[in-house]
Amino acid sequence: MSELAILLVDDEPMVLESLSEELQRNFGQNYSIEAAESGEEALEILEELQDEGIEVAVVISDQLMPGIKGDELLSKIHLEYPDILKIMLTGQAGVDAVGNAVNSANLYRYITKPWDATDLNLTVKEALNKYLRAKQLEQQNAQLRENERRLTQFLEAMPIGVSVHDVTGKLIYANQKAKELLKLGVLPDSKIEQLSDTFKVYQTETKQLYPSAQLPIVRSLAGETVHCEDIEIHHPDRVIPLEVSTTPIRDETGQISQAIAAFQDISGRKQAEDEREQYTRELFELNEALSRFVPRQFLQSLAHKSITEIQLGECVQKQMSVLFADIRAFTTRSEQMTPEDAFKFINGYLRRMEPAIIENGGFIDKYIGDEIMALFEGSADSAVNAAVTMLKTLAEYNLTRQRPDRQPIEIGIGINTGMLMLGTVGGNSRIDTTAIGDTVNLGSRLEQLTKFYNTPLLISHHTLARLEEPMKYAMRAIAQVQVRGKSSKVGVFEVFEYEPHDQKQAKLETKPIFEAAVLQYYQGAIESAKSLFHQCLQNNPDDYVAQTYLQHGFVAQR
Template sequence: MDEQITVLLIDDQSIIGEAIRRMVATEPDIRFNYCSDPTQALEMAEECQPTVILQDLVMPQMEGLLLVRFLRSKDASTYNTPLIVLSSKEEATIKVKAFELGANDYLVKLPDRLELVARIRYHSKAYLNFLKRQEAEALFKAEIMRQAAYIEQVGKVTTAASDVERDVFQPDALREVSQRSDELGQLARVFTDMVKTVKNREKELTNANIQLESLLKAYGRFVPHEYLRFLRKESITDVQLGDHVSKIMAVMFSDIRSFTTISEGMTPQDNFNFVNAYLKRVSPEIRNHYGLIVKFLGDGMMAVFPDGADDALAAGVAKLKRVQEYNEHRVQNGYFPLHIGIGIHVGHMMLGMVGEESRMQGDAFSDTVNLTARLEGLTKFYGVSLLISEQALQHLSTPEKYQIRFLDRAIVKGRQEPIAVYEVLDAEMEEIRILKLQTQLDFEQGLEFYRNCDLKAAQAYFEKVLAVNSSDKTAQLYLERVAILGERGIPENWNGVWTFSEK
């Protein structure tokens, strides 16, 4: 069952309130609350505990940006609650100011119903996940404090034992009493033995805790704690063969270009050092963007992002930034720069434990996974760093924040249906990105002529692209296709789709 989403609309116009109420009325998991007086907004937010706030900018009782400031006060219960500002017009300066004050989103009212519901769900989901992380951190801190209190209590007993051993706690009287043969002497001896036993037990517990912590850290390197939480398991010992989760997720594949050629001149030890140095730099970006590394594939990796394409694409761009930084270091030390390819796709899959009872590991299965691997393989043909599928593009909450170039409709090896392929320019080096943006109109015009079978015009536009950006391998690829089609002839029912026979 979906988690409850609570919307609080702050708008002095009841007609707007009624319109938005109707937009979300058909969503069973969305509860709608309306506040017409902004001066009562904080009080109402305390009562209904919204997962997202919709707020008008123009109200007679209070200026809208001032209300944003109040809602984002550190002592307000709404400090972390997602805030979507509603305005009657698209005004950049007001939008910038709203974001500076802490707004999460900006919509011109009245927005499209589907878009509004999608944004409400997106921000609410992020907020609910934030609350879950806060709760988990609080539980973790409480457990740490409980353990600390326990060790402190054991320490007090140990102090008493130390006092006895150092003759600080009435040593002479206790020594004499211990020599007695009656119950009182027995009590003194038992007390001394008890204190010594407690001290030994504390030492054993401390060593056991150190060993357990070390063991958990070691397990975490093979089965990450995030993986356990995703499978809803408390400990590695709870994981069983066949445990899995099935849902729509984003998948990422990446690897180093020409790794076989690079590794030919290396010893096995050099290969290990090289791959580990690379993975050590880029892998943290997966965790930084709420992803799970399912497995390492030699020089590459497969990762999934349970919350979707936004996290995956942000991680992909961040990984390529780390590679650029690493390349600066490599070049300064006399090494060649690295080039990697990344493919991102979104679809339904199963993630869980596979193998047999004595040996198991995490893995993911579905056609989505296979297609993502093929998508990553296409990066070398197009000469680009980061490719996403049309499904990934459609799952982005704010695709306009990225510079995206449509490249092709292609059929990859092992599939019958074509996929639309897009390049994310944000991942490229600055000088390459500028040239591709500069030639994008000519590139798109060439694609249009290419799809419409006007090979001569298509060739002219792709040559214009290469005249400005000679390193645009995609434009070069299209010139090669134009030459092939010119030589072999254009097939009947040509729709511009190209079939790749290689991985």
């Protein structure tokens, strides 16, 4: 707010000086105290202060003065500056003068001379407070008007249609794009039961009017937030398919007062899908042409900067973590798809899994159908973090796959850590990257064991030993497996950090009993192991690993 002032007007210098000192003492810290000895001078001071950007909040004027009288002065001020609070301070004003000031100047208060200091200061304080409240309200109203203007400007400029309906269904606002899509000249006065017919709203690819009760805007007036793409607007010259989103608008009491709809023409989407399909084919052809492509991390491992430096047969020994991830029952699932759907399905899945690997410092060595083989250099935590993130991402993705034709995806992930050989294999015209060794073989076997134990994520004790923060993960020992060609057994651990809180907590609570059961099993105490597994299931009926031990009659992989 601008600098504020109080203007005093009196033709008696001593009175003016006394009044100025009194107000300066009480209000001088926050307000400029200005004084004029005549009405003419007061008007000049007002004009000068306005030019300097100083607002006069209160004018206190005497009545009997040479030239312009007090009531006349206050009337003139009111015409030019209606927001200023006017106070008459005089001992000689007649009833007519005061009445004139009240009627023509909206006089705030009349104070007699000689004045009482307390009454004067209280009156001025109240007047200043009233002025400040009025200015604040004015600013708030101006801001509201500006916000409404900007909102309207924004809505009118939007490339999608926006409409607002009241609780009866009546259309009370439509932006320019909405009027174009609906071909509206004026807003029709239609109620809920008339909306479909008024706007010619049809169900997609039919000649049936959309049921009014099922219209998104009507459902939002009942409290729902709706998104759909099964609506068409039928015009004589064309049919416009729409994507529609609606949401309720509630008043300050929480009651629904309106609903807003946003909708857009999606007839161009088919063309965009065709273009995207063409781009996918071109990308696939490009990948075929660049079939000698090598991951950047692979180049770094072989100390090369460019793919042109890679030679067939190059290899290096590295300690790495290898991750295998495979979609369960993919063959059965793919048999129910067209090749194109299978291609889209697997790429949609891989596209969501890849970031978890890349963001955790790994790289994908190869895709083997629906299987991912990824490598991680450094601590094993990166591989385990990637696997946990993959499973969490998959859980979020599965929330969108609730329709019968979009069944949830289940995967198994196995991780092993150790020395392996990283290098290139192939012929003169085609080379590929690969990793070989017992570390890789065991990682692959762990992924296969996820199917047997009916759990998504298994790691070896080699990986556990290489974890920098093993206590960070919720895990438990579930088995010992014999590696083909090796005399020693490998400890297998289930990581369930990705599971929802309740399921994870249940496994943590039964972990001592479960691991005791596994130990008893491998020590040959079968009956004791069975009893402990049953105890686990009593406390956690969804423990699939415990179920596996019992259902397979203890013919587990040993």
